[in-house]
Amino acid sequence: MTRHPVPGAEGLVFALPKGRILKECAPILAGAGIHPDPDCLDESSRRLRFGTSDASVDVIRVRSFDVATFVAFGAAQIGICGADVLMEFDYPELYAPLDLGIGACRVSVAAPEGVDLGDPSRWSDIRVASKYPNIARRHFAARGIHAEIVHLNGAMELAPGLGLSRLIVDLVQTGSTLRANGLREVETIADVTSRLIVNRTALKTRPEAVGAWIARFRAAIARRAEARAA
């Protein structure tokens, strides 16, 4: 694919999450008319910024949590990330106009299989391991429970068995990770899919460019839905 110069002040930077959502994003990007350099989808590539078939758009590939941060601070104007990440950060600078319908899972509370946790309405304090400290804290606070959060970046499932916490708050899709680690889902906090996100200031100051991309993604999602229904 032809290399294009990086976008100048008028160009847009599109933040994509590396990891499991990246491949699911590709057909949606193509439907919206963004064709990144093939290296972008090759997880073994060490590059982080890629040109696209549109000389005015570059793609960056960052961790899922960091997509929200790049877009919130205006370093990227558009991006794709899970609703879990949006809930966790709650950045006022982010506008999430479109549910892309990919990366479906849920944020749930889980506990050790076969352990009686007692009556949750009687809990006052509980220790919870999660990579979503804000979601977890808010969830328990809304029930009048003070949650002491142990912030982990992965392998939360180990925490209850090793006495690090009584509960975990993590993503669940099939439930096989919980089962494989002797845990059960206790409660769903929120259903999750991936969203198109934009920086609110960029949308205000460059409504033609940013608004046009939102419209293209909206049309691409509608076409996918029609094709699935046919």
Ligand SMILES: Nc1ncnc2c1ncn2[C@@H]1O[C@H](COP(=O)(O)OP(=O)(O)OP(=O)(O)O)[C@@H](O)[C@H]1O
């Ligand atoms: N099991 C799953 N099924 C469906 N979607 C998921 C699942 N796990 C995560 N996701 C979605 O994919 C996003 C990215 O998850 P992924 O596992 O690729 O990255 P991560 O492990 O959170 O990031 P990192 O590798 O940077 O720590 C999550 O924020 C969520 O929206």
Ligand SMILES: O=P(O)(O)OC[C@H]1O[C@H](OP(=O)(O)OP(=O)(O)O)[C@H](O)[C@@H]1O
């Ligand atoms: O219910 P399941 O279908 O088992 O999916 C849930 C698992 O998927 C995610 O982890 P991932 O595979 O992304 O690995 P990670 O721990 O590196 O984030 C999530 O953190 C759970 O561990």
